[in-house]
Amino acid sequence: MKHRILMSLLFISSVLVSCQNKKEDNSNNTVAVTESSAGLQFNKDVNAMLKKQLEYGKPSFDNPYQYSEKDLEVTAPILNQLLLDNGYKIINNEEFSNKIQQIFNRIIDKNSTSKFLYINFIDKCDKALNYIPNNAENNGTFVVKNQNFITDLYPLPTIIDYQKTYAETAQEENSGSKNYKDATGNEVKKYLWKDITNLKEQRKKNIQTLIARNLYLFNDNKAQYKWLTLNDQYFMESLVKTFGYTQDPELLKWVIERTVFDKNDPSDYGKLFWIKDCDESVRLHANTFKIFQKLYVPNDSSENRFILDHIKSYLEYLDNNDNPESKVLTETEKVKIMANLAYFAEQYKYNASYNDGTRMMGRLRFFLGGSSREILQKNNYFNLPKFKEWWDNADYDEYFVDECEYNGTCGPDNQPMNITEWRKKHPKK
Known part of the structure; x- marks a missing residue:
């Protein structure tokens, strides 16, 4: 009987040690490495x-x-x-x-x-x-x-x-x-x-x-992904932000959730959306908008609830012709990027679940002058399906952001007209 009890205790002790070792291995987040012959x-x-x-x-x-x-x-x-x-x-x-x-x-x-x-x-x-x-x-x-x-x-x-x-x-x-x-x-x-x-x-x-880089990139070994995002962050983030690699949704989501609009480094946020290649062409990251759409949900308490705020800040930054982007982008390229940002955000204006008040398309109308508007029209609004409809519907929003946000004339004694009053003076054409 004593022998059985002793053997049982030894077995339990062995299991506990084994579990502890596994726990330590996992906490170190190391890749098992075999020494090279x-x-x-x-x-x-x-x-x-x-x-x-x-x-x-x-x-x-x-x-x-x-x-x-x-x-x-x-x-x-x-x-x-x-x-x-x-x-x-x-x-x-x-x-x-x-x-x-x-x-x-x-x-x-x-x-x-x-x-x-x-x-x-x-x-x-x-x-x-x-x-x-x-x-x-x-x-x-x-x-x-x-x-x-x-x-x-x-x-x-x-x-x-x-x-x-x-x-x-x-x-x-x-x-x-x-x-x-x-x-x-x-x-x-x-x-x-x-x-x-x-x-x-x-x-x-x-x-x-x-080992981790090569197994992850060329053998599609996802087991290396966690180690890389914990121990090789510069490399992993550069894949998206420097080279425009957005085909791995998990990696792209990780980069997106690490990146917010920072007024001290506003260009960094734009790397989520576009890249200027060495042949001078511009690539828009459609996959970024797909991930954003999954992350931005109604009544979210996480940091993702600020996604539209960050886009709004970047849109305002991009409009400034003194920024570095204006030196590398043509007017058409810049308008295209801004149009896609506004188009993504504007969808939430038409979804009652979000109670969105960013008026993104109205902001775009406020920012874009005559030549930029001509670019929109000549390029068929970059083939964004509802863009023209939403653009036309945002004329009041353009008036509102002009009055209340960018010209600063809106206050307790000077409230903007509501949409009904404004529409009487500015009927739809």
Whole structure:
């Protein structure tokens, strides 16, 4: 009997420990990573490149070591093996090219002999290959052609345990000079890789990032999505705001709910709705309006209840010809964006469940002058089905926002006419 009780207690204890471990794993939000077999095998090319990188230490402003295509060529097989060891399914060239074009709006030239394509997250139209490891002033990722994956440029110590696999070379780091001369000949202290206290954690994060990005983007592995949105937020947000990738509804919803109109950075809100591509064409994000329609519901107590307020603020901002948008958009492009914003918001005026008083189409009428109105007409109101009807119906709203909001003449002693009074003086044509 005692034996049975003891066995039962041991079983319960084992279950509790197992559950606790699972809880800890989930709380860390980590991607399970298998150490790459490539990183555990000695390779003379890797060893030669590692010596150079260890000699100069961690990249810094004063570091004279210039990373090059060769650095990426040496690391690519290791990164490829890491992906394979962690379940990455290499897709064919055509499918990969289509994905790169869909996500980053970049075309892989089949006739190019270059092994890599660089995607610049700070200046998306700058296609020059940039072999500086990412830092505060530089951020980008490489497309590795034929092996069909993407990766940042990682120094070898940040992806392999070099002190284990390349012990002899690692010993040389201990006896090498702790200084080098910069471009002006001054002695500068090195930041040796061996002295970086969190190098192991950096390595783990880099590998997790590599795996999660590629599994998510090219294997449609949604299990990586949560980790990426918790640990790789700049990258995930840039997919939508920098490159205009809106085909993943879950990602788009996540970006939308993180983005509100901020008067200190109003342009950021506009990135939800449109993007100017490198060929100078403008893309409107129809999927954003679809997500907004699902998020904006009657009597909502969440932050989503301010969606129309944010759109109104952005519409007002966009009307100002001194904003940066006015320097990159033609008048037709700007009118089209404003028309789509007003059109989306105006639907709620005709739905009694919302009690909407934003008068968005009236605002648009107030903002748009003669030439802009001609653009609307010439472009058939951008083929928005009810636009003309709602535009004509908003003539009173134009009068109201003019009187009460933008000219400031509305007050206790000067109330605007109600619609019945106003319509008598301004009958519909």
